[in-house]
Amino acid sequence: MTGISFLQFGCGNMGGAMLAGWLAGGIPAESFTVVDPYLAAAPEGVRLLKEAPAAGAQPDVVLLGFKPQQLPDAAAAVAPHVGPGTLLLSILAGVDLATLRAAFPQAGAIVRVMPNLAAALGKSPIALVGDAQGEAKALTERLMAPLGQAEWLSGEDQMDLVTALAGSGPAFVYRVIDALAEGAAALGLPRDQADRLALAMVEGAATLAAQSPYGPGELARRVASPGGVTQVGLDVLDADRRLVSLMEDTLRGARDRSAEMTEEARRKR
16 A cells, blocks of 8 residues: 555554554555654654654644543644545544544544554454545555454444453453463462463464354354363353353443543543
8 A cells, every 4th residue: 555644643552553564564664654752763664753743745644643631732733734635543542523523623534443452463353433435434444454354333422332342352351361371370280381371272262263154152152062071161151141241341341431531532622
């Protein structure tokens, strides 16, 4: 994907993962200018600035990759680079489209993007919501393709929940992996061995699930035999819907915090 100019404001963990995914996907490094006062070095060929460049030709794509609470202060530096021909992508959790449109009224199109760190590997789920149409929507989809599986949401009201599921979800999975290993260690395995086995098991199970025509629930049923070892473990997880209830509570808490952040951002407009 050549001939597209990117101006990326902020290159922390998530912004860095997206940049890595784009570079791995074949977008030339010279297409990117990163503005980040805290970044020690950028990937080879990527232009790194400590502050926003002087206003000039507006880039095709501007990515907002800083902390959400920095938007009020950062908007003045970003706005001169956003015009009618600019696709504005935002990974600012909790900052809604109305807030973004108020800050950048000249933007040709605005899309909220919710990926996770697996974007660096091209394996991220990516939620999209915005006002992009026609060429801007097609460009958004082309840009997301090297990063993972993109899904357009039917409404922005779904973004808080998807933020909890797809954005925060890896942390919850890491906790489950850690808990599996800790449980095995408590029952007698050396902890380092339990860590390796738990991680390898989850990696293999996820790969198999991604390639299988069956859903995860059906796969679990197929692994288990009535009265067998796996079924006894599943019975523990399924008792009183304890695992489902735990996941519902986890996602609800994360979703509600995302909604609170959205409201905080609105009040600062």
